[in-house]
Amino acid sequence: GAGVSQSPRYKVAKRGQDVALRCDPISGHVSLFWYQQALGQGPEFLTYFQNEAQLDKSGLPSDRFFAERPEGSVSTLKIQRTQQEDSAVYLCASSLVYNEQFFGPGTRLTVL
Template sequence: GAGVSQSPRYKVAKRGQDVALRCDPISGHVSLFWYQQALGQGPEFLTYFQNEAQLDKSGLPSDRFFAERPEGSVSTLKIQRTQQEDSAVYLCASSLSEGSAYFGPGTRLTVT
């Protein structure tokens, strides 16, 4: 398919573990976003890339969160020393520079 894909779909981590979440955007999409969705809430912005440049990381909740997109395509969101409050669905979205964002299925992270 030509949509945004994310892996893993589900991740269970013990508190204190590091996790890495992967996003494969739609080919040719310049913009890539990460959002965090808590249960019963709408997605909340984490960070934004234009090609390989991270232009906005104002939504990252702490310095334990780190995102990269080194070649301007695949992106990885890393969370170090996970905490229970990090449990959420992490959504990746991509878009052409000014178009509507298309979302992946998300990674559901559960920290125990």
């Protein structure tokens, strides 16, 4: 079956714009994770869903970041009023409960 997909692959936003990043997990995967990877760094955890429930959002850096997964499948990470420090690759991963996480290709966000 298909792997985790993310769209768009690249996004350029002007400072202050809102952006929405989409993640399509592997079919049947209960858990979905979002990570932020700054240039030259390891990914940092943002938030985690089990089905439609957001169980952990401790990694979201500010209240400008919001994630949802309303039907327990596709997830959207929204960033309001983007700032230059939001520039990064945003990775989505999915897993069956208690199993390895499968990563998508990421969305590279550049805020000008």
